[in-house]
Amino acid sequence: MNAAAFGFGINMILLFLKLGKGLYMQTLFYAMFLSLTAFSLPAAAMDYRLGSGDIVHVTVYDHPELLLDTRVDEQGKIDFPLIGAVMVAGQSASSAQRLIAEALERGGFIKKPQVNLIVKEYRSKQVSVLGQVNKPGKYPLDTTSTVSDLLAQAGGVTLEGADELTLIRNQDGKLQRTKIDTKSLFQDGQVDLNYQVIGGDVIFVPRASVFYIYGEVRKPGAFRLEKNMNVMKALSLGGGITPRGTQRGIQIRRKGADGKPVIVNAALIDPVREDDVVYVKESLF
Incomplete structure (x- = not known):
C-alpha cells in the first residue's frame, strides 16, 4: 500500500x-x-x-x-x-x-x-553469519531468505574476505558443509548457488588466502591469492622486477607434503599456492 x-x-x-x-x-x-x-x-x-x-x-x-x-x-x-x-x-x-x-x-x-x-x-529462526563480514552476528528469519539476503544484512563481505564461503547446516544430527563461490554467484549470475537458508544455519566467510613476494620487486609484501594465480601474475601485483632483479632467479618457498619448507626454482607459468613465498634474486651481472 x-x-x-x-x-x-x-x-x-x-x-x-x-x-x-x-x-x-x-x-x-x-x-x-x-x-x-x-x-x-x-x-x-x-x-x-x-x-x-x-x-x-x-x-x-x-x-x-x-x-x-x-x-x-x-x-x-x-x-x-x-x-x-x-x-x-x-x-x-x-x-x-x-x-x-x-x-x-x-x-x-x-x-x-x-x-x-x-x-x-523474531527469535525462533535465526542464522549466524560469521567470519569476514562487516557485521557478524545472529540474524532472524522473518521470511524466506537466501545466502545473499543474509550477507546483505551482515553488511557484506570485508576486503579481507575470501571468494568462497561455507554454508553449515545441521541435517538430521549431522553437519553438512556446502562451499559457495561468491564470485560465480554475484558476478556470473549463477543463481543456483544462492541457497535458501533455514533456522540454525551458519554462514562462514573465511579470510582470503594470501601469498608473499619479496626480493627484487618494486612492491614487496602480502597479496590476495586469486584463482589460477601464477608467477607472472604474482610479479605484476608486486610491481614487476626491479632493474637489479632477474627473471631467471625466481624461487618459490613453500611447505612440502611433510610440512617441511622446500625451495622450487620457478618459471613464469608455474602456479602460486596459498602461503607461498615468491623470491626474486638479484642479478649477478
Missing part, C-alpha cells in the same frame, strides 16, 4: 469520527484501522510462521485487561488470559490471532472478539 492511499484512509477515518460517535462508529473505525494495518504490513511479517522464542504482542479490542506481551515457550505455546495455553507455533500471525479469538468466543468470555497479534521480536 503506498503512502498516498494510506493517508487517504486515515483522513476518511477522521471524517467518520467527526460525523458521529457510539458503538457503530467505534466498530467501523476499528475495522478500517485493522484493514489499513494489514495492507501496510510487509509481506514478510504476514508470511512468517511463529516458533519457540518469538516475542509477541497481543491485544483484544475494547479489552485492555487482556493485553499481553509474552514469549512463545519451548512447546510452541503462549499462556493467554481466560483461555490458558494456545498452540501458536507453526501459525502465521493472522492464524494465531484467529485461534485466540475462537477460544475466547467458544469459552463464552467475549462475543465476536477482535484480536490483533504482532511479532515484536
Whole structure:
C-alpha cells in the first residue's frame, strides 16, 4: 500500500469520527484501522510462521485487561488470559490471532472478539553469519531468505574476505558443509548457488588466502591469492622486477607434503599456492 492511499484512509477515518460517535462508529473505525494495518504490513511479517522464542504482542479490542506481551515457550505455546495455553507455533500471525479469538468466543468470555497479534521480536529462526563480514552476528528469519539476503544484512563481505564461503547446516544430527563461490554467484549470475537458508544455519566467510613476494620487486609484501594465480601474475601485483632483479632467479618457498619448507626454482607459468613465498634474486651481472 503506498503512502498516498494510506493517508487517504486515515483522513476518511477522521471524517467518520467527526460525523458521529457510539458503538457503530467505534466498530467501523476499528475495522478500517485493522484493514489499513494489514495492507501496510510487509509481506514478510504476514508470511512468517511463529516458533519457540518469538516475542509477541497481543491485544483484544475494547479489552485492555487482556493485553499481553509474552514469549512463545519451548512447546510452541503462549499462556493467554481466560483461555490458558494456545498452540501458536507453526501459525502465521493472522492464524494465531484467529485461534485466540475462537477460544475466547467458544469459552463464552467475549462475543465476536477482535484480536490483533504482532511479532515484536523474531527469535525462533535465526542464522549466524560469521567470519569476514562487516557485521557478524545472529540474524532472524522473518521470511524466506537466501545466502545473499543474509550477507546483505551482515553488511557484506570485508576486503579481507575470501571468494568462497561455507554454508553449515545441521541435517538430521549431522553437519553438512556446502562451499559457495561468491564470485560465480554475484558476478556470473549463477543463481543456483544462492541457497535458501533455514533456522540454525551458519554462514562462514573465511579470510582470503594470501601469498608473499619479496626480493627484487618494486612492491614487496602480502597479496590476495586469486584463482589460477601464477608467477607472472604474482610479479605484476608486486610491481614487476626491479632493474637489479632477474627473471631467471625466481624461487618459490613453500611447505612440502611433510610440512617441511622446500625451495622450487620457478618459471613464469608455474602456479602460486596459498602461503607461498615468491623470491626474486638479484642479478649477478
